[in-house]
Amino acid sequence: MSMDKTFDARAVEPRIIALWESASAFAMGANAREGAEPFSILLPPPNVTGSLHMGHAFNHTLMDILARWRRMQGYDVLWQPGLDHAGIATQMVVERELAKAGEPDRREMGREAFVRRVWEWKAESGGTILEQCKRLGDSFDLSRNAFTMSGAPGAPEGEEGNFHDAVLRAFVTLYERGLIFRGKRLVNWDPHFETAISDLEVEQVEEKGNLWRLRYPLENGETYEHPVEWDEEGRPTRFETRDYLTVATTRPETMLGDTGVAVHPDDPRYRHLVGKTVRLPLVNRSLPIVADEHADPEKGTGAVKITPAHDFNDWEVGSRAGLRAINVMDTRARITLEGNDDFLDGAEPTPEAMALHGLDRYVARERIIAVAREEGWLDGIDEEIHTVPHGDRSKVAIEPFLTDQWFVDAKTLAGPALEAVRTGRTRILPEQHEKTYFHWLENIEPWCISRQLWWGHQIPVWYGEYVGRGGVVPHSTRGPAPDETGVFQEHGRWVKAFCGPDAETVREDAENWYRARLGHRVIVRFEGESEDEAGAYPEERGTSFVTLTRDPDVLDTWFSSGIWPIGTLGWPEDTPELRRYYPTSVLVTGFDILFFWVARMMMMQLELVGEVPFRDVYIHALVRDEKGKKMSKSLGNVLDPIELIDEYGADAVRFTLASMAAMGRDLKLSRDRIAGYRNFGTKLWNAARFAEMNGCHPDPAFDPARVTLTANRWIIGETGRLRETLDEALAGYRFNDAAGALYAHVWGKVCDWYVELAKPLFADEAKAPETRATMAWVLDQCLVMLHPFMPFVTEALWGQHDRARLLVHADWPTYGADLVDAEADAEMGWVIALIDEIRSVRAQMGVPAGARITLLTLDLSEAQQAALAANRAFVERLARIERMEAAAEAPKGAVTLTVRGATLCLPIADVIDIEAERARLAKAIARLEKEAKGLRGKLGNEAFIARAPEDVVDEARARLEATEEEMAILRAAEARLADL
RNA sequence: GGGUGAUUAGCUCAGUGGUAGAGCGCUUCGUUCACAUCGAAGAUGUCGGGAGUUCGAAUCUCUCAUCACCCA
The missing domain is CATH 3.40.50.620 (HUPs)
Structure with a gap:
């Protein structure tokens, strides 16, 4: 079986999905x-x-x-x-x-x-x-x-x-615990969906609007002196006599529901007017002037009209001042005046006012302004940018609206929720979000949970006629509310609410309650239910029926x-x-x-x-587009994950997201990045393909601890390190660290080095078997550890060999740094550094890529000599070296290189560009000199020696020594160059 | 107005006190038998400005600037 050069995600993914499905691989406890x-x-x-x-x-x-x-x-x-x-x-x-x-x-x-x-x-x-x-x-x-x-x-x-x-x-x-209550309160009303919504479902939108100034005439012939000019110290110097008070508003249409005017208690312009009244134009309602700190002397005219039924702040002011709340709109935010008893009570609306009945709030606004202008009580208009609340679904302006709704006592519930996070029973990560969580819960308002919708859980509350203690039915709701829980006003009557998990429980509760109140048997029927359905007929004298109506709202x-x-x-x-x-x-x-x-x-x-x-x-964090914009349909910058999966494969999309999941920051997604990780999958695929072509088969009995060859022991150690890094990162939800470690290991270690090292080993009969087994094991470990990130390509590759189980159920490794062989690690580290250095010099000196050259060893430690001898094949192959020889000194025109204390040279006089070499050496020396200078400065600082930890000081000394040694070698090479 | 976060390579971003990093992009070279969705090499940074703490600051503190988000 030969593998294709790339992984065909589109063709294979559905097969893998079916495989998992038929194995119930994701079942609870699998x-x-x-x-x-x-x-x-x-x-x-x-x-x-x-x-x-x-x-x-x-x-x-x-x-x-x-x-x-x-x-x-x-x-x-x-x-x-x-x-x-x-x-x-x-x-x-x-x-x-x-x-x-x-x-x-x-x-x-x-x-x-x-x-x-x-x-x-x-x-x-x-x-x-x-x-x-x-x-x-x-x-x-x-x-x-x-x-x-x-x-x-x-x-x-x-x-x-x-x-x-x-x-x-x-x-x-x-x-039952008293944590849900019903009340007539101002709520955020969505006139489009005609339902209440919660505070959270409201978006504040900045809009350009107007601030209208309206003149409300003072009653009883009152006048006052209003300052119009001031001196340098802000003292008024000129006044005019006014028989009206000018209020400023962004919502003139709500004036129909005004029940007061507020001024700041310390405002010298108006404070003497507190307690007097103005006459509301159009409506002819008498409005008291009240003192309230909500009125900001700096804003508008300093006098603000109060409409408790259509503004949250005004509601508060109204409560403090004992003002009435008059609702002047219907559920679609149309002006409602006819038959509106609250409105008509105490008012003598003009025909112009009554003509507003039935108009949309914005139409009414225009009309009112027109009338005000005509009648001369429009004082002026200022342009202003203000925030207007909008429904997050409907996108229409919310109307604060006075209705009966159900609320959760969030304040009480918030206590334990705060405590649980404060004490660490629940951790919120990243921690910064804890603050937000605390702040919100500490300032939480009652949560409005009733919605005037049909699709949802209908509230399990039924209402029946209220009967007072002693069997008395109150005639009207004018009197004070009965001192009992679960009694509400509904359509001008007192009703008793019965709450229960199902109708039969409620029926029983209600029958018991009425029997206790009325002293005789009561049969409860639900609205719409016939007497038959009610399940009983009057059997005893005095039996009566009560009808319960279910609350129509949903949660x-x-x-x-x-x-x-x-x-x-x-x-x-x-x-x-x-x-x-x-x-x-x-x-x-x-x-x-x-x-x-x-x-x-x-x-x-x-x-x-x-x-x-x-x-x-x-x-x-949030996923944004390449430019950092929030993806939204209206902006048309939405990247459809399914489309991306079609194009790059699910693994690439997943790996990209995981790589970018650094805590706490929004991530900007680009196709380039996804393509890059698609390539990563291809890389893995081709490493497996290489193993396949070289007859590497997983051996269940393979024991990584018993491997003998240095290169094999090295990559096994790297695999052990990866497992530790990975588990640590995942346990800390550092997905990007985990993805980065996998990427660096699979591409940077396995593909870039181990696969290349394996090639000469495969050619050696004595070394091939162990290397094949190691290669198979190493790649298997890559598949296992990559699987959570790239489940498809890994499961597909896993399935290339006979396996006892699917990869999704493979054992996660438990080995770790115990697999690291320090000697193998040091040896391969040096060999890799040597190869890197030779490659670098070759490229900089313009040695043709295909040319095979000689490597002269000048000054190597015993260990380095042994390492070079043992890994000769690797160096020759990967650095394109033809011969290696020891030499006493560098020949003329040779390029010197240093690798961790070892000195070697490449005799490439025929191809060498002296200027390039001079430049290379000068640059390297300059870099080293800069470093050495920093280190010398540090070590020359007595405070550093005295106060820095010993190991840091030692490290600095060692580094300075190594740097100076390397510099000496390169300076010598520079000097030799001068002879040419 | 209040709060939170950000400012690091051309771009997107990692980096919790001790040698400044990755990916992409860019430049040069290369089709050696896993892979051109590839390989090798390379360039690019007063870590937003200023002050402070410290032997030592991208990292901690203060301050300023700019940006973003959340809440009013």
């Missing part, structure tokens, strides 16, 4: 040794709508390297894969599809039908990314594939699983992925997997989801099972 320690990693679940991008490729490569490495070491490995249902993203995709197909939109179809439709979409198109992962070589256990919506109502066959139960259980547990996707560690292992059941693989060994992820996901997993797992979800968190 290749685990008896009594093995577990090693578990969670795949950060990609969105079900996603396709593999460079970030995934990077992330997965790192995880796969760890998984394959540990699996070969015999650990009990579980790499758990799965998909995220991605609420907004998925709903968006399916809605877009409906629109494209001209089908009824989701509102027309209804919730149940729509959700069914999403499941259908998932069955067809969801999870293509997992197929793409296989191309990359991901060795996760697909037989355990998880999905964050598995087991949810409406899930089709094949989508069973515990995840929905786990999510609801998590919610109920937190609810934030990140709430469910927040329990990914335990959910994928079977929680809330106490499964063997949970006991064995939890906590997981390491989480590998990008810093962009440190808050979204990592911190929340820490909080939720610690609360739910009291143990950290992972021992280590390895945060890697």
